[in-house]
Amino acid sequence: MGYNIPVEATLDVIGGKWKVVILCFLDKGDRRTSELKRLMPDITQKMLTQQLRELEEDGVVKRTIYDQVPPKVVYSLTDYGWSLKPILDAMCSWGEKHIEQTVEPAVSGRAE
Template sequence: MKTTVYNIGVEATIDVIGGKWKPIILCHLKHDTKRTSELKRLMPKITQKMLTQQLRELELDGVVNRTVYEQVPPKVEYSLSTYGESLAPVLELLCLWGEIHVQQRVDIYHEDILLENKELS
């Protein structure tokens, strides 16, 4: 088994939740259990392949639970695991910082930025 070495704790965090899509997925799951189709609708720019890949990685890291219901058609739901729920304060701060950052760019640089989904905060 290969040894992983981190120089600082944030490296381990980024290893699990880093990237463009994982924090967004986690923010959506922080609010409620979601089906794959619901997540896709909330994140229209993500491909189905990428969404599936990111959910699998989060599941392997123990951050997300995947529940399969034996029915026709099959139903699969994703939720934060108890371990994943421990990320809630981190996700809240990331969302808040992003909202402040957007407002600062609008106020100071007069950029045309729209924060469409305030549910993430």
């Protein structure tokens, strides 16, 4: 796939509503699918599975299957996935400021 500017390549991997959220949870530690689903109650199981597969295909998430009964599947960031940490941290920081700017003044009724 050709890209007009490099940010298109980034969005191709982490774009959409859920991928960055998944990556932020994996940034805090390895997670089972059920843990991610519990942390993200608004995502459907089908969408979660699809997003995890795409992240795995792009090489940023690793799926480890433990040989036990029942099988245990754990998702984690790959080394390549960890290279996204500065981007994820910047997005979280900006989001906190955005919430302070837009949501909190409206909730408290004060005008800025």
